[in-house]
Amino acid sequence: MVEYRELQHDQPVPHFDKPDRLTVSGVHRGEQRALYDARRHTEIPAHGLRLIVVRPADLDSDRRGRLRRDEEADLAALRKILARDSDEDRVTDAFRAWLLGEGWTPVEPTDRWSDLEAVRGEDRLICEAKGRTDDKGVDADIAYGQLLRRMTSRAPRTRYALVVPSSSVTAVERVPAHVRELLRIDVYEVTDDNGVRRLRA
Structure with missing residues (x-):
């Protein structure tokens, strides 16, 4: 199943969100949209289907997310997206959906090398994601190194997330919890059914 999502699915857009007007469910449109997106990310795979999300940045678009409608470039991009069978993409998409559901x-x-970055109020989360691999230990060590290189901010409310599939949890836990806490690194597990849980320190 392929779904195209405009910018308002991934960032606040007051024109579409109407934050000063609540829907019948008690939240504004932006929050409602995030809840629906998160639900699709869990329910569609649960029924044996693959959800492929296409965003403006995946196609030929400007900084405001407006498509230029370059048929040749867009078709090439779509072929590449549809051919992807990367577990890292699955992990990243599941974690993005979970973040949206968590506000x-x-x-x-x-x-630009970060897999995902998100904000909530004054908090910022910089994420590195890994998929299933035969070299879990090596990939975990590389992921920690990648996060270390991105620790350029001294802001106390900036934290770092290492996001891995269930099969890699043991490998990433080789770095002791007290060390991860000193470095402000949180580890998140993405299960085979795309559930997300934060590992306890």
Whole structure:
């Protein structure tokens, strides 16, 4: 199943969200949209279907998310997206959906190599995601190194997330919890059914 999501699915857009007007469910449109997106990310795979999300940045678009409608470039991009079978993409998409459901707003990463960055109030989360791999220990060590290189902010409310599938939890836990806490690194597990849980320190 392929779904195209405009910018308002990943960032606040007051024109569409109407934050000063609540829907019958008691939340504004932006919050309602995030809840529906998160539900699709869990319910669609639960029924044996693959959800593929296409965003403006995946196609030929400007900074405001407006498509230029370059048929040749867009078709090439879609072929590449549809051919993807990366578990890292699954982990990243599941974690993005979970963040939206928890009130986080994905933003343009400060470091272009970050897999995902999100804000919630004054809090900022910089994320590195990994998928299933045969070299779990090596990939975990690389992921920690990648997060260390992105620790350029001294802001106390900036934290770092290492997001891994269930099969890699043991490998990432080789770094002791007290060390992860000193470095402000939180570890999140994405289960095979795309559930998300934060590992306890």
